[in-house]
Amino acid sequence: MHRYDICVIGGGPAGLSAAKAAGNAGAKVLLIDENDRLGGQLIKQTHMFFGSEKQQAGTRGIDISSQLVDAIGRMPNVEVYLECAALGLYDDKVLTMLHKKRYEKIVATKFIVATGASERMLAFVGNDLPGVYGAGAVQTLMNVYGVSPGARVLMIGAGNIGLIVSYQLLQAGVNVVAILEASPHIGGYLVHAAKVRRAGVPILTSHTIKEAYGARAVEGATICELDEKWQVRPGSERKIAVDVVCLAVGLSPLTDLLWQADCRMIHVTELGGHVAWRDANLCTSQGHIYIAGDVAGVEEASSAMVEGELAGLAAAKELGLATPALELGLSEAREQLRALRSGPVGDKIRTGLALAQSGEVFGIA
Amino acid sequence: MLKKTGVPSSEELAPAYPPEERMKQGAVAIIECFQNIPCNPCATSCPRGAIQAFDDINDLPKFDPALCNGCAICVANCPGLAIFVVDEAYSEAESLVKLPHEFVPLPKAGDEVVVYNRAGEEIGQGKVLRVQNPASFDRTAVVHLVVPRAYARDVRFLSVGVGARDENH
């Protein structure tokens, strides 16, 4: 069985940053990802990122991905397994995996779980019809394969993902007929909303979808208005002709491995659902398991990258690799996270993190 | 109202406009950024220090129009595409507006284009004077549009020819 200092599970923004930081600190690292290429959701992000220059604000997500992947590629102490899905993580620090269809095992002193999050479904009649797609799926089709998802899209959800993917659909030459948002306000950044409004896409708040219909695939949708109590306003239903219904209704952390590894889990609505309890170093109740990125709480790519760095450095420090440079890196990462989360759009995350790090819930000091 | 519709009201927009005397002097950036989000490329990209370096990246940009010459580097660097340049000294009847544009086909100098306001409503036509699209702008082109003076503060989008927009909602 191969042995590593640190095994990072998941090669998206958080995992790549964790592997890079741990590698720079001198650890022997294995980075695994179930896809046949690294980058996670970054490979579809054609828009310029926010944050500060420390998180490469202004650079397009796709280019940040290439930079991170190239950096990893130049590190001889960081090994990468692609087409490698983690199966089980055990107390004796063995990780079992399916690597290019073969069952393999490795041992590592520390693990960083950076498995991200998956799209939520919405219940409505006809939600299983071909043509009802998750927002990430629409991005994959357009931005990775250059295939247009359809001609007329109804976007459900005006959070950042719904707004950004709508803009990307316009860039791909696809008509976005409307963006529906069930709540009375737009949830995503208002600059994203402004970009699509001036391009002619209506944003209908207090609206939702009742039904998607069509013979063998989506041909139209029935939308309706909601009142202050989130109930359908009678008589507000109307039909619109669309061939794609795109769901951007939130993400849920992909925490299977953490449950299986017996980490203490806590339900935190503000973070997207069940997440692992963690300390200030992103270490879970299992001392050999760290978390980073959306699996630790659904947030943004910029904070995912910094969390990855924090976890990578913290794990390396536990291995005895602490140096003044590493300590500086740790405090830098903490400060960047604080800055990213200190504004009003960070309120929800700060509330959620306070719960996820709380000692009271399980009587942990 | 911005938070409900994505379109700022005139009250919400007002702080973005430099004083009238400065507007009369010529090209200046109009920074339509009204929400405290963690973001600072406008300040780091401005070569003249017209947008102050951020103490807290969640702050709104602090802009000194006296230091601005309307170069539009910030227009291409704002991840939210929320900055525009308006030059109301261009001519008696016309103003020049510089808009970020990330769509194909890109217009060319001399093209007549349809122009729209913040709500996506068609308000008239404009003529493309020039398209700035250097490598340093990383695929965010800046289109210089000549429009009737009355539209300059409303024009925020353009489209090139047929098929760029579908009006049949």
Place this chain on the structure above:
Amino acid sequence: MGGKVVRIKEHPILKFDRGKELAFFFDGRELLGHEGETIAAALHAAGVRELSTSAVLHRPRGFFCAIGTCSSCLMVVNGVPNVRVCVERLAAGMIVETQQGRGDLGASV
């Protein structure tokens, strides 16, 4: 109306490096796709959105998550059922068939 599903030719940000063109079969029809793309992407580009039918009510099913986790896109490929075509790469001469309900594992023996 009806969606016209096409390959994007020009894009303001991206350049699509499509691999060489290759032929494959879908329910007896010959279609063209590109090396390096997934079966689902190639089918979508050819206008095929219905990939399988559901096990009990025989409802049409297609693509949903695109990352191999939702089980909506399972098809029979070269006689092997339950292939997640959203992550499986296209190969020349592949025989892809709409999967009706649960995959028949007997067919692969």
